[in-house]
Amino acid sequence: MTILLSLQGVSKRFGGLQALSNVTFDLPEGQILGLIGPNGAGKTTLFNAINGVYPPEEGRIMFREKEITKARPYDHARMGMARTHQIVQPLNELSVRENVMVGACFGHEHQDLGNASKIADEVLEFVGLAPRADQLAGSLNVAQKKRLEMARALAARPYLLLLDEVLAGLNPSEIDSMVQTVLRIREQGITIIMIEHVMKAVMNVSDRILVLDYGVQIAEGSPEEIAKNEKVIEAYLGDPKLAQQLLEEE
Amino acid sequence: MKLWNRYSGLILPVLVVAALAVWPVITGKPANRESAFTILKAVALASSLNILLGYTGYVSFGHIVFYGFGGYVGIFLLTEKGWSLWTAILAGGAASGILAFLLGSAILRLRGAYFALATIGVNEAMRAFINNFELFGGPTGITLNFSVYRDFGGAAHALQTSFYIGAGLALLALLLSYIVRTSKFGLGLLAIRENEDAAEVMGVVAPRAKTWAYVLSAIIPGMVGVLFFFKNGNVEPHDAFPLHASIELLVMVMLGGQGTVLGPILGAFAYQGMRGYLVTSPIFKDIQLSVSGALLLMIVLFIPAGAIGWLRHRVPPLRRVLA
Amino acid sequence: MQQINILLASLPDGILLGFVYGLAAMGLTLIWGVMNVINLSHGPIIALGMFGTFFLFTRLNLNPYAGLIPVAIMGLLLGVLIYVIAVHRVINAPHLSSLLATFSVNMIIIGLGTAVLTTSPYNVDFSAGSFKLGSATLLGTRLIAALVAMLFTGGLYLFLYRTRPGKFIRAVANNRSAAELMGVPSTRILALSFGLGTMLAAVSGALIATFFPFNILSGGSYELKSFVIGVLGGLGNPIGALFGGLILGMIEGIIPAFLEQSWVPVIEFGLFVLILLVRPSGLFGAKK
Numbered sequence: 001m002t003i004l005l006s007l008q009g010v011s012k013r014f015g016g017l018q019a020l021s022n023v024t025f026d027l028p029e030g031q032i033l034g035l036i037g038p039n040g041a042g043k044t045t046l047f048n049a050i051n052g053v054y055p056p057e058e059g060r061i062m063f064r065e066k067e068i069t070k071a072r073p074y075d076h077a078r079m080g081m082a083r084t085h086q087i088v089q090p091l092n093e094l095s096v097r098e099n100v101m102v103g104a105c106f107g108h109e110h111q112d113l114g115n116a117s118k119i120a121d122e123v124l125e126f127v128g129l130a131p132r133a134d135q136l137a138g139s140l141n142v143a144q145k146k147r148l149e150m151a152r153a154l155a156a157r158p159y160l161l162l163l164d165e166v167l168a169g170l171n172p173s174e175i176d177s178m179v180q181t182v183l184r185i186r187e188q189g190i191t192i193i194m195i196e197h198v199m200k201a202v203m204n205v206s207d208r209i210l211v212l213d214y215g216v217q218i219a220e221g222s223p224e225e226i227a228k229n230e231k232v233i234e235a236y237l238g239d240p241k242l243a244q245q246l247l248e249e250e
Numbered sequence: 251m252k253l254w255n256r257y258s259g260l261i262l263p264v265l266v267v268a269a270l271a272v273w274p275v276i277t278g279k280p281a282n283r284e285s286a287f288t289i290l291k292a293v294a295l296a297s298s299l300n301i302l303l304g305y306t307g308y309v310s311f312g313h314i315v316f317y318g319f320g321g322y323v324g325i326f327l328l329t330e331k332g333w334s335l336w337t338a339i340l341a342g343g344a345a346s347g348i349l350a351f352l353l354g355s356a357i358l359r360l361r362g363a364y365f366a367l368a369t370i371g372v373n374e375a376m377r378a379f380i381n382n383f384e385l386f387g388g389p390t391g392i393t394l395n396f397s398v399y400r401d402f403g404g405a406a407h408a409l410q411t412s413f414y415i416g417a418g419l420a421l422l423a424l425l426l427s428y429i430v431r432t433s434k435f436g437l438g439l440l441a442i443r444e445n446e447d448a449a450e451v452m453g454v455v456a457p458r459a460k461t462w463a464y465v466l467s468a469i470i471p472g473m474v475g476v477l478f479f480f481k482n483g484n485v486e487p488h489d490a491f492p493l494h495a496s497i498e499l500l501v502m503v504m505l506g507g508q509g510t511v512l513g514p515i516l517g518a519f520a521y522q523g524m525r526g527y528l529v530t531s532p533i534f535k536d537i538q539l540s541v542s543g544a545l546l547l548m549i550v551l552f553i554p555a556g557a558i559g560w561l562r563h564r565v566p567p568l569r570r571v572l573a
Numbered sequence: 574m575q576q577i578n579i580l581l582a583s584l585p586d587g588i589l590l591g592f593v594y595g596l597a598a599m600g601l602t603l604i605w606g607v608m609n610v611i612n613l614s615h616g617p618i619i620a621l622g623m624f625g626t627f628f629l630f631t632r633l634n635l636n637p638y639a640g641l642i643p644v645a646i647m648g649l650l651l652g653v654l655i656y657v658i659a660v661h662r663v664i665n666a667p668h669l670s671s672l673l674a675t676f677s678v679n680m681i682i683i684g685l686g687t688a689v690l691t692t693s694p695y696n697v698d699f700s701a702g703s704f705k706l707g708s709a710t711l712l713g714t715r716l717i718a719a720l721v722a723m724l725f726t727g728g729l730y731l732f733l734y735r736t737r738p739g740k741f742i743r744a745v746a747n748n749r750s751a752a753e754l755m756g757v758p759s760t761r762i763l764a765l766s767f768g769l770g771t772m773l774a775a776v777s778g779a780l781i782a783t784f785f786p787f788n789i790l791s792g793g794s795y796e797l798k799s800f801v802i803g804v805l806g807g808l809g810n811p812i813g814a815l816f817g818g819l820i821l822g823m824i825e826g827i828i829p830a831f832l833e834q835s836w837v838p839v840i841e842f843g844l845f846v847l848i849l850l851v852r853p854s855g856l857f858g859a860k861k
Contacts, residue, residue, distance in 0.1 A: 051451065053447070053451070072450065073447075073450040073451045074450045074451075074452075074453050074454060074455045074456065076451075077450075077451060077452055077453030078453050078455075082452075083451060085448070085451075089445050089447070089448035089451075090444075090445075091440070091441055091444035091445055091448065091449075092444055093440075093443075093444055093509075094440055094441070094444060098437065098440070101437060102437055102438070102441045102449065102452050102454070103452050103453075105434050105437055105438070105453075106438060106441075106449075106452050106453030106454045106455075107452065107453050108453075112434060113433070113434050113437070116434075152452060156452070156453065303669075309668055309669045309672065311672070356850055357846070357849075357850065359850070360849060360850070360853065362668050363605075363609065363611050363668045363672070364849060364853055366611070366668060366672060367611065367800055367804065367845075367849060368846050368849045368850070370797070370800065371800070371801075371842045371845040371846040371849065372842075372846055374797060374838065374842040375838070375839060375842035375843050375845070375846060377838075378835070378836075378837075378838035378839040378841075378842060379839045381835055381838075381839075382833065382835050382836055382839060389835070497673075497676055500669070500673065501673065504669070504673060508669075536687075536688040537684045537685060537688045538684065539680050539681075539683055539684030539687065540680065540681045540682075540683075540684030540685050540688070541684070542680055542684070543676075543677040543678065543679070543680025543681035543683075543684060544677070544681055546673060546676070546677040546680065547658075547659055547674060547677035547678070547681070550663060550670050550673045550674045550677065551659070551662045551663065551674065554663075554666060554670055
């Protein structure tokens, strides 16, 4: 079992706020790691630290056995890391296909335009956006924009995919189809970290779960272990609805 | 058919520039040649600016600095060092490219209006500096020795040759614009324009791409500067770095449609044509600036995507031809 | 020794001018702070302020300082008009739109101004005496101009911090959408802010007209100086602009003692670009 990504003691402050403290974990290749925690727990900040948007002040991040702690986001992308954004960031005035081609051209495979266009069409087919390939990205609805984020990330053919709340705002049938998509991505051998609030989904698809609360990693383990973990339940008591969802899993 | 698909976006721009180059030859009037030269110069400058403004999304209010700086370097080499016009033009382009590379590494870190302000500052600082720079003749600038025209068979022939070089540079500018627009590098620039942070997350090395875009947008203006001041017979700080000319270039790009190959060409055509009409019209000639201003305001307020952008949005099948 | 003499003669003058520059820049930076618009019609409005003083003085025999009041009112109204016609539609558009919109206003004013007033120099033939300060001779008009500039700065400060519309302006500058949710009439406040910005520009022009000859194009160099000052003091920080103005005035007073006068703009604009790069929030750190 090779370790794809390894975090050691990662900490990040924003002014007086300790956004992340001493986060440490190893992520083996081919797994899905679920990242959960109450709102404001630092999940997206952890993504931003991992992919170089806000490099951490302390700790080390290793990706494919290279240190990437202080590298820029494009360095991460070129080494084979891709992500989606919680708040979608489409390139509005470019077509859907061109958006996806950017992912293929500038990811770690450095495809040329011709290949990128083919990959874009494949990936758009895969996420179900093929009929909209020639539309401007700005004209998509939110659910479609989430799929576009996913398509862009996949077109890079990354080793590691960071998914930030791809299920939020989707209706139950859309959630089911997105979960199927995530599982099929894993079948392609891509390692995934996913931030998710939809507990049922994240408990079902994840091999392991990591729980953050106020930037502190309060638990890590299999979904079954997490569901029984007292600290986790306690952390979620501030958010009874989520605690309820969590308990329903048992 | 495949070739047509591949190069269809290039056809209209090339036709426009070719028509401009041929028009004075057919009509045989020197006055037409001067008008055509003015438009070709505007085409070359606006198309170059479009690489930075239209493709990369960085608003430069001082782009004329590359025209002035390149022009000065070229004319200096031509008169003081005895270089030929050709090598002087190449050297002017190279000098502007290097200046853009050095500047770009610093000021392209600034975004939005801060970048725009910095470009104004750079232009004004350069103008003031050249004004004090004795090697370039200080406030009086450099005047060409009449003998340089002799190699071309006299001043009249030199003007004729300048016109053809001008047409060549305009063609070069639009080819460059087209190549950038349809390349992988260009796709990276478009991604930066739309959302620089997202582009970086997808692997676009934005600092490097922006700097090269800046360099590419600076080279041809530098060459045009050398040619223009050669034709003009002298260069002085006031003519080399006019801030309002930078803004006129922005207007041309905006008028035709930023981010398209054809847009800046049509914009240059329309703007110079309108100016030509207004300056000579008995009704408008005194207030031509105000009329231009009012028209610009209308465009900014009501069709901000420019003519080509507007057409592309309204008539999607035209998108391929109107690249 | 000779340098010190030149310095003593030119520095006080530079400082007095600095206050007036600061006032002009305050108008620019107020507009930037409230609505993130760089007003490229700033220069022509300064020039209109100059002509305001000229016509009130030559046609109505109005003392230039009494004339400040009508000039200020006209400046305010003109700004509101410009906002409504040219700026409001592009207030949320990309920067290029608002830059070009205000530049088109610049072209309209300069075009009409050139047609009506030509570009030959005008001069307000007014003197408020002069007096000696050590070896330096100071013009009364410059001293009064500096005092008026300080008065307007104080007035602006009181307006922004003590009155209801002033507090609204600060609220809109801070967070427009939040201010709107709280019931601040943001369109009216934006128009008022733009008007205040142009009012300050017009008043600074009116003051400059009392000691320099001018024409319709003269505002341009003060507009450029306002950019430099705005960046020195922190764009969006009106009070910082006064300090920025003083720094620029001192630079203009000090440099001639060591270098040719013509090096002044090289240093000013070099400094401008440098500060943008190193401290875009200004020397005194602006809001945010």
